[in-house]
Amino acid sequence: MSNRVAVFRKEHFNAAHRLHNPAWSDEKNFSVFGKCNNPNYHGHNYDLIVKVVGEPDPQTGYLIDLKMLSDLVKENVLQKFDHKNLNLDTAEFKDLNPTAENIAIVIYNILREKINKKFDLQIRLYETERNFVEYPAN
Numbered sequence: 813m814s815n816r817v818a819v820f821r822k823e824h825f826n827a828a829h830r831l832h833n834p835a836w837s838d839e840k841n842f843s844v845f846g847k848c849n850n851p852n853y854h855g856h857n858y859d860l861i862v863k864v865v866g867e868p869d870p871q872t873g874y875l876i877d878l879k880m881l882s883d884l885v886k887e888n889v890l891q892k893f894d895h896k897n898l899n900l901d902t903a904e905f906k907d908l909n910p911t912a913e914n915i916a917i918v919i920y921n922i923l924r925e926k927i928n929k930k931f932d933l934q935i936r937l938y939e940t941e942r943n944f945v946e947y948p949a950n
Contacts, residue, residue: 818865821881825894828855829910832899853897858915859938860889862923866931876931888922912939916947 830853831845841849848854862885868875896902898910904918916937927933938944 815867816865817868817875818863819875819878821862821878821885823860823885823890825858825890826855827858827893827896827898828853829898831909831911856939861936863934864931884923884926888926889919912937912945916945920947
């Protein structure tokens with residue numbers, strides 16, 4: 813029997829964005845994205861949950877040091893995105909529509925490079941209390 817366990821780290825950040833496809837007309841953008849296409853942007857209070865899955869180290873009992881995971885998230889995600897306009901202030905969304913789905917994928921890719929590949933990684937991003945995405949989807 814495997815001793816696989818999941819650990820979670822929850823963080824929070826605030827960011828503004830505009831959902832917009834520059835190849836479309838203003839009318840089509842408004843039709844698809846509604847008020848999220850506001851030319852003056854709008855903001856969210858995002859809740860981020862980072863899930864790491866694997867087997868604990870027999871010497872420490874840790875799957876991953878949660879302080880280290882917290883530091884990784886703060887240094888590589890929160891410092892990039894917290895209190896930023898995602899469309900204007902970040903290289904990651906210069907040419908990528910900052911939907912919740914795309915934000916989750918970007919965060920996953922950033923953290924995947926930093927976390928040992930022997931662990932599974934999943935990102936859950938709450939854009940609102942009722943709307944959230946997970947990547948990868950399982």
